[in-house]
Amino acid sequence: MEDLNAKVGRKITNEENPVGNEALGSATNENGKLFVVFVSSLTYLYMGQVLKKIKEHENSINEGNCPIGFPDLAVLPPEISLCVLSHLNATDLCLAACVWGELAQDQILWQSLCQSQWGYASIYSRLKECCDFSYHHLYLQLDEGTVTFNADAFMGMDYFIKHQLIDDNPKEIAHFIYCTRTLNIRQKRLYLNSRRDVLGHLIGMHNFSNQFLPHALRRFFESLQAPNELDNYLHFLLEKFSARFCQCNPKLQLSTDMVYILCFSLIMLSVDLTSPHIKNKMSKREFIRNVRYAIHRADDELYGHMYDDVYLRGHIAPNSGD
Numbered sequence: 001m002e003d004l005n006a007k008v009g010r011k012i013t014n015e016e017n018p019v020g021n022e023a024l025g026s027a028t029n030e031n032g033k034l035f036v037v038f039v040s041s042l043t044y045l046y047m048g049q050v051l052k053k054i055k056e057h058e059n060s061i062n063e064g065n066c067p068i069g070f071p072d073l074a075v076l077p078p079e080i081s082l083c084v085l086s087h088l089n090a091t092d093l094c095l096a097a098c099v100w101g102e103l104a105q106d107q108i109l110w111q112s113l114c115q116s117q118w119g120y121a122s123i124y125s126r127l128k129e130c131c132d133f134s135y136h137h138l139y140l141q142l143d144e145g146t147v148t149f150n151a152d153a154f155m156g157m158d159y160f161i162k163h164q165l166i167d168d169n170p171k172e173i174a175h176f177i178y179c180t181r182t183l184n185i186r187q188k189r190l191y192l193n194s195r196r197d198v199l200g201h202l203i204g205m206h207n208f209s210n211q212f213l214p215h216a217l218r219r220f221f222e223s224l225q226a227p228n229e230l231d232n233y234l235h236f237l238l239e240k241f242s243a244r245f246c247q248c249n250p251k252l253q254l255s256t257d258m259v260y261i262l263c264f265s266l267i268m269l270s271v272d273l274t275s276p277h278i279k280n281k282m283s284k285r286e287f288i289r290n291v292r293y294a295i296h297r298a299d300d301e302l303y304g305h306m307y308d309d310v311y312l313r314g315h316i317a318p319n320s321g322d
Contacts, residue, residue: 082103082106082108082109085100085103085104085106085109086109086112089113090113090139090143093109093110093113105136107134107135110134110135110136110138110139111135113135113139114135114138114139114142117142117146117180117181117182118142118146118176118179118180118182119179119180120175120176120178120179120180121160121165121166121176122164122165122166122167122172122176123138123164123165123166138165141163141165142165144159145159145160145163145165146180146182146183149183149184149187150182150183150184150187151187152187153184153187153188153190153191154191156187157173157191160176170195170197170198170200170201171201173195173198173201174198174199174200174201174202174204174205175201175205177192177198177202178202178205178223185224185225186225188224188225189224189225189227192224193233196236199224199236199237199240200240202224203220203224203237203240203241203244204240204244206220206223206244207248208220208244208245208248208249209248209249210249211248211249212305212309213245213259213262213263213266213306214266214306214309214310214313214316215309216245217241217263217266217316217317218313218316218317218318220237220241221316221317221318224237225317226267226317238260238263238264239260241259241263242256242257242259242260242263243256245259246259257295258295258297261291261294261295262291262295262306265287265290265291265294266306266310266316267316267317269282269287269310270310270314270315270316270317271315273310273311274314274315284304284308284311287303287306287307288300288303288304288307291303291306
């Protein structure tokens with residue numbers, strides 16, 4: 001009978017053989033405990049060997065009177081040392097110069113710091129002719145000029161021009177402002193408001209190709225602060241932006257006046273939707289109707305997408321005002 005059960009694969013239940021199953025369970029538990037003890041012993045043995053090697057390494061270093069800590073960059077290959085120092089900012093690099101003077105004063109390091117903060121300056125093109133020029137000294141001059149500009153834009157720009165860091169012409173000044181991200185946006189607006197020639201060149205450097213109009217306008221006002229009032233400066237900004245947007249997107253077949261009206265409508269919509277003082281917000285249907293009436297062109301789907309963008313992403317010029 002047992003042979004028959006074995007042939008057909010019949011399982012013996014706990015009721016049929018309680019003693020055998022209990023013995024099997026006990027054996028399994030014992031084997032599991034032995035396995036855990038075995039693994040734990042191997043782990044402790046391995047860790048002990050690792051700690052022993054670490055201790056021997058420390059003893060060998062101490063016997064050789066070699067300090068344990070940050071390696072001396074002076075004994076490393078120059079390529080590796082410069083790579084390490086290239087991750088430091090100007091303040092940390094000056095501190096590193098107290099220990100590794102020649103390495104921390106390397107021209108490559110300070111040139112990289114200058115160009116990372118001031119992407120363009122007129123003096124860069126003249127440095128090739130100077131053999132004994134110091135980028136460290138140039139960094140200090142540019143930094144001092146930036147601090148002065150952020151306090152008073154006109155004094156700061158006079159400093160840049162006086163020290164021949166920037167050539168005194170609108171295109172060079174616009175290029176410098178466009179490539180410098182550390183200038184105070186309010187001081188920059190005050191300066192550009194009085195230098196419309198510089199502002200015109202600056203707007204011409206922006207690229208709005210293949211960009212949705214609300215996205216392009218929002219990006220534009222991120223770099224050039226919009227005024228808090230509807231004054232002549234805002235009209236000038238929108239006129240130049242509209243012309244540049246049409247120039248970058250000729251396939252849209254939009255006129256400058258149409259883009260200007262759309263930009264003005266988006267700004268008014270932003271004020272309407274974000275102002276807490278306006279209770280009755282403009283609906284999408286009202287916005288589409290007003291824009292269609294203003295520019296005499298039926299494109300309800302486009303106007304609806306513009307409304308949704310402002311409604312979901314917020315103000316077109318979030319950094320406007322003082």
